[in-house]
Amino acid sequence: MQDAITAVINSADVQGKYLDANAIQKLKNYFQSGALRVRAASIISANAANIVKEAVAKSLLYSDVTRPGGNMYTTRRYAACIRDLDYFLRYATYAMLAGDPSILDERVLNGLKETYNSLGVPISSTVQAIQAMKEVTASLVGAEAGKEMGVYFDYICSGLS
Numbered sequence: 001m002q003d004a005i006t007a008v009i010n011s012a013d014v015q016g017k018y019l020d021a022n023a024i025q026k027l028k029n030y031f032q033s034g035a036l037r038v039r040a041a042s043i044i045s046a047n048a049a050n051i052v053k054e055a056v057a058k059s060l061l062y063s064d065v066t067r068p069g070g071n072m073y074t075t076r077r078y079a080a081c082i083r084d085l086d087y088f089l090r091y092a093t094y095a096m097l098a099g100d101p102s103i104l105d106e107r108v109l110n111g112l113k114e115t116y117n118s119l120g121v122p123i124s125s126t127v128q129a130i131q132a133m134k135e136v137t138a139s140l141v142g143a144e145a146g147k148e149m150g151v152y153f154d155y156i157c158s159g160l161s
C-alpha cells in the first residue's frame, strides 16, 4: 500500500533528487487536507451501517436484483451484497485517508471482476449502489470531503467496469 507521502518520495528517490516544487505542492495539499480527511473518516466509521443501508434503499431495493431470480435474492446473497458494500466503503475510507488508491487495487479490486462475473453478480447494479453510497456519504461529510471520497468510490467503479 502507498500513500500520498510515499508516492511523492518514491518518485523523487527513483530520480535521486530532492522534492521539486510540484512534489512539495502535492505534499502541502495533502497536509492541508489532513484534518478534513480524519474528520470524514470518523463520521463515516460512526455511520457506516446507515450509509450502506440508505444506499441500498436508494439503488437496489425493489429492483430486479432483489426479486426471485435476482442475484441478491435469498438472505444469504442479500447479506453477501451488504457485506461487499461495507468492504467498498471501508476500503474507500482507507484510500481517502492515505490520499492514494493503491490499497483498492491490492485488497479489493484484485480478481473481483472475475469473481463477480463467475457468480453472476451484476456489475451495473453494483456500480449503482456504489454511486448511491457516494451521494449518501457526501451528504454526511460535506461537499469537500465528499468529493475526495468520490474519487475512491469512482476508482472502484472503474476497476469493476
Ligand SMILES: CCC1=C(C)/C(=C/C2=NC(=C\c3[nH]c(/C=C4\NC(=O)[C@H](C)[C@H]4CC)c(C)c3CCC(=O)O)/C(CCC(=O)O)=C2C)NC1=O
Residues within 6 Å of the ligand: 060, 065, 070, 071, 072, 077, 078, 080, 081, 082, 084, 085, 087, 088, 107, 108, 112, 115, 119, 121, 122, 125, 126, 129
Ligand atoms: C475485502 C475484499 C473482498 C471483496 C470485495 C469480496 C467480494 C466478494 N463478493 C462475493 C459474493 C457476492 N457478492 C454479492 C453482491 C451483490 N449482488 C448483487 O446483486 C448486488 C448488486 C451486489 C451488492 C452490491 C453477492 C450476492 C454475492 C454472493 C453470490 C453467490 O454466492 O451466489 C464473493 C464470493 C465469495 C463469498 O460469497 O463470500 C467475494 C469474494 N470479498 C472480499 O474479501
